[in-house]
Amino acid sequence: MKINHNYDNLVPNYLFADVARKTNEYIAAHPDKDVIRMGIGDVTLPLPPVVVEALKKGADDLGHKETFKGYPDYEGYAFAREAIAKYYASFGVTVSPDEILITDGAKSDSANMSEIFSQDSVVLVTDPVYPVYVDSNIMAGRKILLAPSTVENGFCAMPDESVHADLIYLCSPNNPTGATYSKDQLKAWVDYANANDAVIIYDAAYEHFIVDDSPRSIFAIDGARTCAIELCSLSKTAGFTGTRAGYTVIPKDLVRDGHNIYDLWYRRLSTKYNGVSWPIQCAVAAVFSDEGLKQIDENINYYRENAKTIAGTFDELGIKYTGGKNSPYIWIQCPNGMGSWEFFDYLLENAQVVGTPGEGFGECGKGMFRFTSFSSHENTVEAMRRMRELLS
């Protein structure tokens, strides 16, 4: 029998493995040095108390006959979907609970969503890119176009009217660049998608970091309901990387090729998935309660403080960057024309600070470097002190 030979076309990406190997080699050779990791992509603060209580209450429910829960609804329980719809309303976006589906995280849905579209769909991603959008489509044998995000466009790639795409992946605030689309920029993408009969898969996993008037949802944009699917995650919003939950919004108005897209996706879910655990759906609802939102903001503000410390350092050093304001990521141009890996080595050897070489995220990441705000205050302050010392 034959395997799926599209897998042969996957480009192995050793970015994080290489970062870890080089870091560990340095530590082994210099056991006296204090290395600070500023490339952490995972959250580090614990779940807030109200969320932990909801998880435990949900677990207790499963232990009693009267409150036991069997198979969940594929789309998630109504109370959890209603809590999410209310959250959307809090920043002025109207989506119906019937358009929301609770998931085990935005990664799975971003990787699986293309399944319901034709195999010959042309995929467009911005470069640099979260590798899942690319690799999941390579696995399906699809053609992938790249829209360059560069210093020139502020790392906000815009549509090219001369190019046709069917499936467009956008991520704002962006991973890895931290750049955030404005309303006008997103409107241009929505207009392009509607004109091209395309669908935008909009990854809003970092929306909760937004502090200015950048759109928190693509559904803040006129026309998005007829061309967009929104994915969101509690991983970064509420520290759910190890808890696993997210949500997907598919407007009932989204129709392509004579098919309602919500219905198609629901058909896929009911065949290939079995919903999210009861205690975790209880935790999702707790996150979006008034008390939950207050508690998660304490965590987010901690990370925001770190981002400010990092961004402030680069302001001081005159190094150009995106992110840091609406995002836990700070994406810099490597100083003195250094390459991504060259700067990685330079920083590790001279300041014992570890970050992530931007070229691991795509061609347009060459010469770029990513810092994250998920370290502790103390480490962030110390790492930035060393950076200033080294680079000023």
Added chain:
Amino acid sequence: MKINHNYDNLVPNYLFADVARKTNEYIAAHPDKDVIRMGIGDVTLPLPPVVVEALKKGADDLGHKETFKGYPDYEGYAFAREAIAKYYASFGVTVSPDEILITDGAKSDSANMSEIFSQDSVVLVTDPVYPVYVDSNIMAGRKILLAPSTVENGFCAMPDESVHADLIYLCSPNNPTGATYSKDQLKAWVDYANANDAVIIYDAAYEHFIVDDSPRSIFAIDGARTCAIELCSLSKTAGFTGTRAGYTVIPKDLVRDGHNIYDLWYRRLSTKYNGVSWPIQCAVAAVFSDEGLKQIDENINYYRENAKTIAGTFDELGIKYTGGKNSPYIWIQCPNGMGSWEFFDYLLENAQVVGTPGEGFGECGKGMFRFTSFSSHENTVEAMRRMRELLS
């Protein structure tokens, strides 16, 4: 843009919807009658205390900085995989923890596993069938062959040497028939798969119900390590339908088309999935602890008692059936040559008992009917009393 038009080839299955509709119509017309549901496919007993405690302990871990967990390993935590390997060893089957992957349930993996194989793979399923095997492959545009499970072969379809298949789905103890393959029968499938360079996707979701010497795992069969993937679920073993966890075993010896199948599947997981929640992996390990196994067996024995009551009734009535011994399902031939739906109506109207028409599971389910043992003792006993009254 075009959607995936393979979805147009899905045959709508209204089995459970029709059962619910007919039942509700009858109840509305006869509000005084006491209708007993004997077609429940979901568990009804709560999680055992040791599992609830593990879930709560896991939740507490997430609430403290020292014990907080971020992104889990794609394949699951080692302690949970080791607990499962130890469980396998308890019934004499050796699998390495490195060959086990913790999942959100066997349904997802059974639906997604074919992705790593070529789109032109020929799929073989036994009929009647758990619809997921069929529908997931229709969605991928694959050709599907049916191996008939009939009264003549004891509802244990066997391989036909004159037919070539690439991907073979087997489920034992079977859903819906409750029939269980013997060692010799499974050996014939393993030999067929190895001879045909095929892969068996073996669904062992009901293995914990086995009480005789039928194999609990396909890896109890010589040669299976070079041709089989095993899926298992905690849904029925430990009442996890609303908790969501399962595991998949891919031997490191399984190679096809020059590719290690474990590695291919791991590549898929790392791109399209993000692992199972920490509290739930804690619960998985608790299930397979000594105390956990003792506690889950109390639940399983409750269902077994019901199955005995049902099977005993059909023995008494001289109605032929499979299952009931190694399975929560009892699959009968409808008496007096009645059709599946004819018997459904007859039973509902004359005994106020609801079961599941077998023809909803495939062509070979015509004239068959499924009962389940997930109701209460009291309802099971009363339903069987009515059946004896009606049919003797």
